[in-house]
Amino acid sequence: MKRFLEKAVKWILTGSGFVTSAVILLIIAFLFTGGAGLFGESVVEEGYVLALNEDNPVRSMTAAEIKAVFDEDIVNWKELGGPDLQIKTFRLEDADEYFTEESLGPQYEYAGAAIVSLVKSHPGMVAFVPESLIPENSGLNFIEDKNISPGEVLGGTEWFPTAAPAPLFGVLPLLAGTLWVSLFAILFALPFGISIAVYMSEVASERVRGFLKPVIELLNGIPSVVYGFFGLIVIVPMLQQVFGLPVGESGLAGSLVLAIMALPTIVTVAEDAMRSCPRTLREASLALGATKWQTIYKVVIPSSMSGIASGVVLGIGRAVGETMAVLMVTGNAAVIPTSILEPLRTIPATIAAELGEAPAGGAHYQSLFLLGVILFFITFFINMCVECISSRNRSKNS
Amino acid sequence: MERPSYPQGCSVRKRRAQTFAFAAFRTLSLLIVLILFAILGFIVVKGAGAINWDFLTKAPADGMTSGGIFPAIAGTLLLMLGSAIVAFPVGIMSGIYMNEYASKGWVVKFIRLMTNNLSGVPSIVFGLFGMALFVKYLGFGDSILAGSLTLGLLSLPLVIRTTEEALKDIPDGIREGSLALGATKLQTIWKVVLPMGMPRIITGLILSLGRVSGETAPILFTCAAYFFPQLPTSIFDQCMALPYHLYVISTSGTDIEAQQPIAYGTALVLVAIVLIINLLASLLRKYFENRLKTH
Amino acid sequence: MEKIEARNVDFYYGNFQALKHISMDIPQNKVVAFIGPSGCGKSTFLRLFNRMNDLVPGARLTGEILIDGKNIYAPEVQVDELRKEVGMVFQRPNPFPKSIFENVAYGLKVNGIKDKEFIAHRVEESLKGAALWNEVKDKLGASAYALSGGQQQRLCIARAMAVSPSVLLMDEPASALDPISTAKIEELICEMRNQVTVVIVTHNMQQASRVSDKTAFFYMGEMIEYDDTKVIFTNPHKEATQNYITGRFG
Numbered sequence: 001m002k003r004f005l006e007k008a009v010k011w012i013l014t015g016s017g018f019v020t021s022a023v024i025l026l027i028i029a030f031l032f033t034g035g036a037g038l039f040g041e042s043v044v045e046e047g048y049v050l051a052l053n054e055d056n057p058v059r060s061m062t063a064a065e066i067k068a069v070f071d072e073d074i075v076n077w078k079e080l081g082g083p084d085l086q087i088k089t090f091r092l093e094d095a096d097e098y099f100t101e102e103s104l105g106p107q108y109e110y111a112g113a114a115i116v117s118l119v120k121s122h123p124g125m126v127a128f129v130p131e132s133l134i135p136e137n138s139g140l141n142f143i144e145d146k147n148i149s150p151g152e153v154l155g156g157t158e159w160f161p162t163a164a165p166a167p168l169f170g171v172l173p174l175l176a177g178t179l180w181v182s183l184f185a186i187l188f189a190l191p192f193g194i195s196i197a198v199y200m201s202e203v204a205s206e207r208v209r210g211f212l213k214p215v216i217e218l219l220n221g222i223p224s225v226v227y228g229f230f231g232l233i234v235i236v237p238m239l240q241q242v243f244g245l246p247v248g249e250s251g252l253a254g255s256l257v258l259a260i261m262a263l264p265t266i267v268t269v270a271e272d273a274m275r276s277c278p279r280t281l282r283e284a285s286l287a288l289g290a291t292k293w294q295t296i297y298k299v300v301i302p303s304s305m306s307g308i309a310s311g312v313v314l315g316i317g318r319a320v321g322e323t324m325a326v327l328m329v330t331g332n333a334a335v336i337p338t339s340i341l342e343p344l345r346t347i348p349a350t351i352a353a354e355l356g357e358a359p360a361g362g363a364h365y366q367s368l369f370l371l372g373v374i375l376f377f378i379t380f381f382i383n384m385c386v387e388c389i390s391s392r393n394r395s396k397n398s
Numbered sequence: 399m400e401r402p403s404y405p406q407g408c409s410v411r412k413r414r415a416q417t418f419a420f421a422a423f424r425t426l427s428l429l430i431v432l433i434l435f436a437i438l439g440f441i442v443v444k445g446a447g448a449i450n451w452d453f454l455t456k457a458p459a460d461g462m463t464s465g466g467i468f469p470a471i472a473g474t475l476l477l478m479l480g481s482a483i484v485a486f487p488v489g490i491m492s493g494i495y496m497n498e499y500a501s502k503g504w505v506v507k508f509i510r511l512m513t514n515n516l517s518g519v520p521s522i523v524f525g526l527f528g529m530a531l532f533v534k535y536l537g538f539g540d541s542i543l544a545g546s547l548t549l550g551l552l553s554l555p556l557v558i559r560t561t562e563e564a565l566k567d568i569p570d571g572i573r574e575g576s577l578a579l580g581a582t583k584l585q586t587i588w589k590v591v592l593p594m595g596m597p598r599i600i601t602g603l604i605l606s607l608g609r610v611s612g613e614t615a616p617i618l619f620t621c622a623a624y625f626f627p628q629l630p631t632s633i634f635d636q637c638m639a640l641p642y643h644l645y646v647i648s649t650s651g652t653d654i655e656a657q658q659p660i661a662y663g664t665a666l667v668l669v670a671i672v673l674i675i676n677l678l679a680s681l682l683r684k685y686f687e688n689r690l691k692t693h
Numbered sequence: 694m695e696k697i698e699a700r701n702v703d704f705y706y707g708n709f710q711a712l713k714h715i716s717m718d719i720p721q722n723k724v725v726a727f728i729g730p731s732g733c734g735k736s737t738f739l740r741l742f743n744r745m746n747d748l749v750p751g752a753r754l755t756g757e758i759l760i761d762g763k764n765i766y767a768p769e770v771q772v773d774e775l776r777k778e779v780g781m782v783f784q785r786p787n788p789f790p791k792s793i794f795e796n797v798a799y800g801l802k803v804n805g806i807k808d809k810e811f812i813a814h815r816v817e818e819s820l821k822g823a824a825l826w827n828e829v830k831d832k833l834g835a836s837a838y839a840l841s842g843g844q845q846q847r848l849c850i851a852r853a854m855a856v857s858p859s860v861l862l863m864d865e866p867a868s869a870l871d872p873i874s875t876a877k878i879e880e881l882i883c884e885m886r887n888q889v890t891v892v893i894v895t896h897n898m899q900q901a902s903r904v905s906d907k908t909a910f911f912y913m914g915e916m917i918e919y920d921d922t923k924v925i926f927t928n929p930h931k932e933a934t935q936n937y938i939t940g941r942f943g
Contacts, residue, residue: 223612
């Protein structure tokens with residue numbers, strides 16, 4: 001009986017030991033199945049077609065081209081490889097421009113035929129209409145229905161998931177926004193983080209250190225939404241005044257908030273690394289006539305470099321994945337940032353802001369899962385870097 | 399060997415460099431303390447005005463432009479409890495397995511790698527995952543259950559690491575002493591190892607609750623309700639939560655003037671919870687340390 | 694001629710008195726060994742000569758220590774200046790995680806010497822002085838950690854000597870080494886006599902008798918006896934010394 005209990009407990013414990021691994025696998029599985037579906041969606045909104053005049057030779061358009069056509073950024077078929085012909089767009093909302101209510105019938109039963117004849121009479125027309133409206137053998141041409149391609153998504157420079165007829169899912173602006181804001185956050189946090197770590201581990205008395213340690217812990221404990229709130233109420237208006245910006249919500253506001261948030265990670269890890277630098281090395285340096293400061297920058301910092309590096313990388317990880325604070329202060333403009341003073345939008349903020357509005361299972365919804373996959377892999381990669389750095393360090397020390 | 403001729407004044411210069419560098423470090427450290435106090439002070443000063451008995455015990459009213467935040471406080475406490483029920487047993491068991499059972503080798507390395515990776519996963523990814531698995535796939539809907547599970551998974555790495563580190567510091571001699579008296583491994587862990595590690599484990603668990611209390615992204619799509627004035631009656635109900643409440647009130651408010659004080663008050667309550675938890679943890683740490691000394 | 698003079702030195706760690714009324718003279722360019730059981734204060738005393746104990750919180754000293762007639766605990770004395778004059782070799786080899794060359798050049802560089810040619814010349818000289826040159830001359834850029842323990846300790850001696858101190862403190866320099874490496878270190882100490890005043894703390898009484906001119910025996914924070922090495926090992930005046938060197942305690 002006793003032996004059986006021992007065995008059973010051992011198995012239960014073993015099982016729980018692998019829970020984290022299982023969760024990681026589940027995360028990958030669920031994000032992937034959610035995100036991969038995006039590439040099975042068609043470029044044009046589900047259930048709709050783009051109908052063309054039968055003389056128009058154009059058969060394929062990318063999502064970006066479709067958007068440009070309907071935004072009237074592209075106005076001639078020539079630009080799409082077709083004849084020199086003015087483009088005329090038609091959406092259902094435009095119906096009353098062309099038809100009277102009677103001609104469509106009380107139940108819109110004549111709408112299909114009316115639209116077909118409209119497109120036939122305008123050689124440059126492209127109509128965005130429900131597939132079900134168009135009768136078979138209408139004689140019209142259609143833009144080929146293609147699936148969204150990975151290239152369009154991963155290399156796309158426009159994020160416009162609610163555009164009709166063709167939503168755009170280019171992740172580059174979001175990726176750039178994420179990296180841009182994190183980069184600046186780390187640039188701000190780095191000098192602070194290293195200085196505080198050096199001060200705590202090498203300069204401060206035990207009492208001062210005993211005071212600073214809980215301060216850093218508390219900075220780490222303040223919820224990100226509180227940082228976001230503080231940023232929104234204090235930092236954003238301040239930046240707007242100082243730099244004379246049209247809006248204070250900007251990459252800079254995000255970076256400042258993120259810098260404060262990434263700081264505790266950098267300080268804690270870097271300080272640990274410096275404190276573990278052997279005392280004998282410090283003594284050797286001091287005994288040669290070096291000052292304490294010379295000892296710090298010539299011996300302590302170089303020999304704890306890998307620890308400091310992991311702290312910084314972990315800080316980057318924290319900045320990249322941070323959601324709420326960034327969502328609240330960066331202004332969320334999905335454009336590739338050219339300056340840190342402009343609003344920008346990060347991947348986590350996009351997921352948080354849009355998932356609630358995206359219809360479940362649709363292309364938009366799936367694109368957000370794809371963003372989740374990208375984010376997961378960025379942070380996974382960052383963690384692997386940290387593991388590499390610290391395991392190399394461990395083998396060096398032993 | 400001839401004596402090198404050391405440059406004149408170098409010694410003064412390098413001491414001056416040291417004075418300068420240390421002054422810079424001290425200033426930057428002081429600055430960060432000031433930043434913390436500025437943030438806390440700002441929230442305390444601005445929020446204190448909003449706090450009163452009604453604010454803490456009443457539900458929001460008039461389209462969230464007046465009334466209290468009681469449902470949000472209750473929701474946050476419920477979520478903390480729920481995530482504790484999810485994460486603590488599994489996390490502690492996993493920590494015990496890592497330190498006491500797993501053979502030191504690639505298994506431990508692999509689990510530790512995975513645990514570290516999990517702790518690096520952004521909270522919004524937990525939110526996505528929680529929605530996909532608990533809300534949709536398992537059909538729990540937006541509910542306290544789904545939120546607790548998501549938050550529980552999020553705090554799991556912290557619980558595991560705390561447990562593991564607490565147990566790692568217990569000297570092997572103590573285990574051997576117990577085993578030598580004929581106790582089984584399980585008895586040794588249950589009667590000797592765990593009680594000794596408990597103080598540090600408990601401190602770590604409390605801190606993990608602090609983290610859970612402030613998380614917003616994971617509950618955005620799994621649990622949090624914009625407005626749910628009554629208390630939840632089952633784990634399949636949605637609930638309000640302080641961090642989410644602060645987020646909606648401060649970003650998508652309908653009446654900024656009226657809602658500003660509520661936002662400050664909510665932020666203060668949230669920060670107070672975190673402060674209390676941190677204080678509790680450090681008091682417990684001190685208490686256990688003293689008890690260890692006197693015995 | 695006396696190089697180091699200690700006058701009535703008392704030393705405390707907080708409330709604990711680690712050294713009691715020690716006075717001794719150490720002659721220039723001789724080797725003086727400190728022996729005694731663990732915790733007797735010999736290392737503590739040694740570390741007073743380059744003020745290494747300044748780092749210990751709660752440490753306090755009364756009395757005077759003079760080097761070349763100047764009190765090294767006088768307020769106007771700068772420790773880094775002092776430590777240029779008084780080098781130290783530690784119990785375990787502690788090279789920096791840098792190249793062999795950088796290790797030896799370190800002391801020169803932190804003391805403001807920039808002349809590359811001089812530094813290179815000096816590194817070579819010091820490594821030759823530590824009988825390490827032939828073993829490392831082709832790999833000066835390699836990490837110091839690639840050397841064996843004995844080589845690392847000789848590197849540390851070269852590192853200390855590169856600054857050209859007039860006193861070299863050695864805190865059980867061979868205790869972590871194998872017998873062959875130990876012999877090499879002892880040989881070095883004998884060669885350095887005449888150039889530099891060596892004060893060596895050792896556990897190993899044979900070592901003390903082999904390398905030192907004078908020996909001091911410490912016990913419980915007190916200096917029991919200090920005399921020529923020959924006298925201490927053949928005809929000590931105090932019973933405690935006798936007991937210690939014959940191995941009756943310690």
